[in-house]
Amino acid sequence: MRWRSKLGGPPANPLAERCREKVRGLRLPPGQKLTIGELCDYVGTLRGRQVHIVTLALPSTGPHGLWVSTETRDYIFAEERLVPVHQQQVILHEIGHVVCDHDTSPVMSGDASRLLMPSLDPALVRRVMGREHGDSEAELEAELVGSLIGGLIGTWNVHPTWTVPPQARDIAERLSSLESPAARDPA
DSSP: OOOBOTTSOSBOOHHHHHHHHHHHHHOOOTTOOOOHHHHHHHHHHHHTSEEEEEEEOOOTTSOSEEEEEESSEEEEEEETTSOHHHHHHHHHHHHHHHHHTOOOOOOOOHHHHHHHOTTSOGGGEEEEEEOOOOOOHHHHHHHHHHHHHHHHHOOOOOOOSSOOOGGGTTHHHHHHHTSOHHHHOOO
């Protein structure tokens, strides 16, 4: 059975309405343009935990973004080589996962966690969610929530909110080493 809205318009979309409700629940300051950093501070305050953006070179065969949740903080890793508008959408998508508080089963072993994030204790990493180009409900929800937030904050400037500590600077090389040789050599 298809439901129609009260105004007689197109059938109601439960996913879209749920996403609009989640964004309304954020109570973003009306009419105020926010940077991504300010948005992260705002969402972090609502969640009672800091949200940090880290841009770095991710393997070309992997996701463009990751949400890594620890006991006390959320980290959003985004590919640094994306054009700004695409990078912003990736970050907003990951913020969508944060806002929706999507849960995943543990996807990262302690060894993989140490390889990707050597400065984070693997025992502290509770969950990791990467940006896929799939059509799972969680991915669709994160994409729509991120897009709705992007439309409200109306800014396209991306600045990392957290600097990778010196002991983790080699993370880009480690991630790049995970690429297949074919992905590294365009020849």
